[in-house]
Amino acid sequence: MVRTTPWDRFAKECPTFYIATHTRWRWNEEDTFWRSGERTVQFIWDHVYPRLARRFLAIEIGVGIGRLAVPMAQRFVQVKVVDHSRVMLEQLRLRCARFGRPNITAFLDTAAWDTEPADFIYSALTFQHISELATIEMYVAKIARCLRGVAFLQFDTRPRSSFERWREQLPEQWMPRTWRMGMRRIRRDADVLRTLFARHHLPILEELNPDSALHVFILGAPTPAVPASP
Ligand SMILES: C[S@@+](CC[C@H](N)C(=O)[O-])C[C@H]1O[C@@H](n2cnc3c(N)ncnc32)[C@H](O)[C@@H]1O
Structure with missing residues (x-):
């Protein structure tokens, strides 16, 4: 039986609202959503970059539709992303195609995403x-x-x-x-x-x-x- 989660429903209803409620005063403006992701990734980057020895593989836990993974994928050769909502991952794939990010690979939480050494693992919200x-x-x-x-x-x-x-x-x-x-x-x-x-x-x-x-x-x-x- 295919598992469904509340996040599947949120992804169908309005993923940008449910993912980044702090942008909700203008939640229907996708630009605000993607810009908030770029700012967060820059914040993360400023704190971890000096400690990173390699930039081959990054893993994100709880990717949503890629608000963080899309800008993060410019900084790594490969990015594996994990989520427990199939619908979020379907929506993510559409965004990866739209933003041209072929180096992002999506995994359901139950799949084997932890089999290779990762240079960086991150999770927010x-x-x-x-x-x-x-x-x-x-x-x-x-x-x-x-x-x-x-x-x-x-x-x-x-x-x-x-x-x-x-x-x-x-x-x-x-x-x-x-x-x-x-x-x-x-x-x-x-x-x-x-x-x-x-x-x-x-x-x-x-x-x-x-x-x-x-x-x-x-x-x-x-x-x-x-x-x-x-
Ligand atoms: C608020 S969104 C954050 C998405 C992304 N990190 C961002 O900041 O844009 C939370 C995400 O976590 C996912 N999630 C919730 N529970 C999870 C679990 N147990 N394992 C993996 N992902 C989960 C949801 O499906 C959703 O995509």
């Missing part, structure tokens, strides 16, 4: 939508298996407020779109994440914006290296 910590740990374990360079992973680590707890009790149909299941941002305890990275031997090289909605962990390759999966 994705882990905050994953409710199960076990799923995040699965990604961290796979990152540890294939990372040979640097990873840039963004999480929402704002402390959970009483408002946050209250709104989780509301019936879905009363909630605005951005609060609903799948779309809602899930806040993580930063210490739990630090323990998770340590369990998989991924050293934290730097943290940006700690305890915020845009908390970034810059990680190095595992020490000692974890053997790549067959």
Whole structure:
């Protein structure tokens, strides 16, 4: 049976709105959406470039329709992108053709995307939508298996407020779109994440914006290296 996810529906309805809600005041202008991706990639790049030894393979986890992968693909020979929504990946393929990015290869989350050594692995606006910590740990374990360079992973680590707890009790149909299941941002305890990275031997090289909605962990390759999966 083909699996469907809330993100399949979001991708059919209006992917630019659901992916980058911060551009929603002009969400129907695709230009704003793609420009926000270029700015984010430049921000990522400024923080990781000095630490990158090679620029052969990058991997993005939670690619959406390629807001970040399209500009990132100019900086690497190959970019593998992962998502758990088939519809997002179909839409991504259309954008890759439109923007001329043949070096982007798309993988469903269940496929073997972690079999080759990666120079760079990044993820933004994705882990905050994953409710199960076990799923995040699965990604961290796979990152540890294939990372040979640097990873840039963004999480929402704002402390959970009483408002946050209250709104989780509301019936879905009363909630605005951005609060609903799948779309809602899930806040993580930063210490739990630090323990998770340590369990998989991924050293934290730097943290940006700690305890915020845009908390970034810059990680190095595992020490000692974890053997790549067959
Ligand atoms: C807000 S969008 C961000 C897309 C892209 N990173 C960007 O910044 O433009 C979140 C993406 O994560 C994907 N996603 C959600 N849960 C996921 C999971 N468990 N594994 C992989 N991707 C997931 C969604 O399908 C969606 O494409």
